[in-house]
Amino acid sequence: MGKERVTVIDIAHAAGVSKSTVSLVLQASPLVNEATRAKVNAVIRELGYVYNRGAANLRQSNAKSKIIGIVVNDLTNSFFAELAVGVDMVVQSAGYVQFLSNSGESVDRQREVIASMREHGISGLILSPARGTDAADLKPLVASGIPVVNVVRQVAGAKVSSLVSDNFAGMRDAVRHLAGLGHHRIAFLGGFPDTAVFNERMQGYRDALADMDLAVHDELVVSSAPSRAGGVAAIERALMLRERPTAAVCFNDAVAFGVCDGLRAHRLDPGEDFAVIGFDDVIEAQTAVPALTTVSVDPQGMGRRAAQLLLKQINAGKADAEAIVGSVRLVVRQSCGSATDKRERLSLL
Amino acid sequence: MGKERVTVIDIAHAAGVSKSTVSLVLQASPLVNEATRAKVNAVIRELGYVYNRGAANLRQSNAKSKIIGIVVNDLTNSFFAELAVGVDMVVQSAGYVQFLSNSGESVDRQREVIASMREHGISGLILSPARGTDAADLKPLVASGIPVVNVVRQVAGAKVSSLVSDNFAGMRDAVRHLAGLGHHRIAFLGGFPDTAVFNERMQGYRDALADMDLAVHDELVVSSAPSRAGGVAAIERALMLRERPTAAVCFNDAVAFGVCDGLRAHRLDPGEDFAVIGFDDVIEAQTAVPALTTVSVDPQGMGRRAAQLLLKQINAGKADAEAIVGSVRLVVRQSCGSATDKRERLSLL
DNA sequence: TTAGATAATTGGAACGTTCCAATTTTGTCA
DNA sequence: TGACAAAATTGGAACGTTCCAATTATCTAA
Structure with a gap:
């Protein structure tokens, strides 16, 4: 041939x-x-x-390569897959092409893929940093003038733009909602305590409890892997307490689904016998039974915004870092058994 | 700087x-x-x-670029995300880098991303073709000697290697298992009938019914989108039949989860009141409650195999197409309420 | 020593494109 | 028709690397 x-x-x-x-x-x-x-x-x-784009790039080395890189820390988590899809949408329509990699939460792997992307001449990078990412890891990138946008997680000390969701407000609203429904013992389930995201959400949790004049019981905070399996484990532990919680806010939707699973294993009906609220609003949150009450982050929208921000910086040439906190919205569905919800359900009949 | x-x-x-x-x-x-x-x-x-890899590639144009492309038809489906992760594993350890794109089931978009990948000089492509992909779409690729491996779906008439799972045997085994448990009315839920994968699985379904001397009732076949929401819709329709089914094989795990949701909405307990079997064995199948009985395809393993096959062809230089049918295995868990299963559950106490 | 072999190093051409300055072609108007 | 402007085309240099053939430095053994 x-x-x-x-x-x-x-x-x-x-x-x-x-x-x-x-x-x-x-x-x-x-x-x-x-x-x-x-x-x-x-x-x-x-x-x-x-x-032959390689040859073209070579000549116009000053110009842009029309490749933007994106590396996420866990592609198998549908939150990040959707984020990537959102990025792809805007990146594509701007005539760029996306170079997607998965660090699998390993900083070494992350370093490798970023190096490889540089060699291929990406003109910008969207990064959901692996846990333990250091500002020094991003230093050479920004030194060579390649715009970087961090998403989901910040990297302390890194002089790059970031786009994170309002973890504090989101969790605060969730807890307030549960307290408003009359719950007194509200658990915080899932997530690793050594992450900034965890701490921001935890802060929102504590703040809301204080607001509503509820006591903080440390045993109601059960950390676990931020996954479905982690959620099962966390609710398992929470149900072994002498004084059980009657409701829980979860680190993310995956944990929340796990919690629902765990409740059912104990013959408890999520939404009826126990209120559950998630975080992220992944696509299944709407169709699950019961539909999950959750803090909506809109991963695709976040991906789109991140891509827009990156393209803006690429076009501007200069990359002055801006930190954007995306607003967030509590979406009340069936899993927390609210009054509003029952009314809604009736009106649908 | x-x-x-x-x-x-x-x-x-x-x-x-x-x-x-x-x-x-x-x-x-x-x-x-x-x-x-x-x-x-x-x-x-x-x-x-x-x-500067671009410059290097330019000189050694005969040699390989160390990029392999992978395009999937729906990244938000965790099956494909895991497939991509599997590919990444072996591709990475072979010193290659992965260029991942999402066609979102659009042949036009697929054409675009493949063209873009060619311009960047990929040395091989792993493709999960969008519905409606024509052999002609792949023609120029193979004409220029770039190895292509199709995964999950075949493209009729395309002279490229392919790696698909044994849809026929998988579904046949699932139905036999249910029939063996005494079910007579077994539904086939979800999936689009105009796809090869659907028809292969359907064939397995019919074959097994015939084997077990059960009649085929056309109303028990309810197609729908191969998603969680589609599963809800499908079981909804199936439950409206005068003579309800007592068990269902589902087009994939996403549909199966939707079916479980739908059953609960009708106060039916999946695994107890109704047997459900999925297809794929996505990661949540193990941790869901009830744990999903499903036909295990091992998406990561499939990704790894596809990548190995592709690398072999890249290294060999010549690309003689081989069609591999990956074997498949029924994993019995809780969702079909089998006797085995109850024994297992007891032994765990 | 020195011839011969081996180990290290090197300049220049080439890869496929874009940019620049220069040239040729075409068009316009008096 | 000539003079000039505008439009269209063009050859060659350059981008950062690798490869080749050629050169130089170092080693070995008689």
Whole structure:
């Protein structure tokens, strides 16, 4: 099959023009005559030419490579998959192409993939940092003038833009809602305590309890892996307490689903016998039974915003870091058995 | 900040050697003296040099670019996310880097991303084709000698390797299992009938029913989107039948979870009042309550195998298409209320 | 010593593109 | 028709690397 690569020179030859003209056509320059353009394009199609972006990049090293990198810390978590999809949407429509990698929560792997991306000449990076990422890891990137946008998690001391959700307010609203429904013993389930996100949400939890004149009971805080399995384990522990909680806010939706599973294993009906609130609003939160009350973060929207922010910085040339805190909204569904909810359900009948 | 790019020549200059020597060092050639290598490496680190893979590729156009592309049809489906993670594992350890894109089930988008990948000089492609992909879409790729491995779905007439799971046997085993437990009315829920995967599974369903001397009732086949929401809708319809089914095999795990949700909404207990079997064995299948009985496909393993197959073809140079059908295994858990299962549960107490 | 082998190093051409300055073609108007 | 402007085209240099053939430095053994 086609062993030899077809180059711009072959095209020029076949079309009876110079390589410069072909180049102009490729860039859709207005300088070239309409008839010539048509002929060149015809030859291009005929010979099956494929543009060599590597060579082009080489020449215009100052310009941008039209690749943006994105690395997430856990692709198997649908939150991040959706985030990536959101990024892809805007990146694509801006004529860029996405280079997606998964660090799997390993800083070493993260370092590797970022290095590899640099070698390929990305013009910007969207990073959901692995746990334990140090500002020094990002230093060389920003030093070489490549815009970076951190999402979901901050990296302390890194001079890059960031887009995180309002963890504090989200959790505060969730707890207030439960307290408003009359719950006194509200557990905080799931998540690793050594992360900034955990601490922000925890702060919101404590703050809301204080607000509502409820005591903070340390045994009601049960940390675990931020996964479905972690949620099962956490509720398991919480139900072994002498004084059981009657409601829980969860570190994220995955934990919340696990909690629902665990409740059922104990013959408790989530939403009826026990109120559960999640965090993230992943896509299944709406269709699960009971539909999950959760703090909506809109991962796709977050991805879109991050991409827009990055593109803005790429186009501006200068990259002055801005820290954006995305607002967040409690979506009340069935899993917390609210009055509002029952009314809604009735009205649907 | 570092405006000027550091090149191999700068390194050569600073280290007092020629650019050729620096190049040799970069390639870890045994030809270069140990002392020189050390010095050059020191300078490289000191000046913050980053390798320009584009330029390298340009020179050694015959050789491989160390990029492999992977495009999936729905990244938000965790099956594909895990597949991608599996691919990443082996691709990474072979020194390649992964270029992941999402076609979102659109052939146009798929065409775009594949074109873009070609321009970037991928040395191989793993493709989970969007619905409606035509053999002609892959033609130019294979014509230019780039190995392609199709996963999950075949593309009729395309002369590329493929790796699909044994849909027929998997579904057949699932139905046999249910029939063996005494179920007579077994529904087939979810999936779009215009796909090859659907038809293979359907064939397994019919075959097993015939095997077990059970009648095929067309109303027990309810298609829907292959998603959680689709599963809810499908069981909803199935429960409206005069003669209800007592068990269901589902197109995939997402549908199965939706079916469980739908059953609960009708106050039916999945695993007790109604048997449910999924397909795929996504990660949540184990931790869900009830744990899902399902046909295990091991998406990560499939990704790994696909990547190995692709690398083999890349290294071999020649790409003779081979079609691999991955074997598949019924994993019995709680959701089908089997006798085995109850025994297991007891033994755990 | 020195011839011969081996180990290290090196300059220049090449990869496929874009940019620049220069040239040729076409168009306009007196 | 000539003079000038505008439009279209063009050759060559450059981007950062690798490869090749050629050169120089170092070692070995008689």
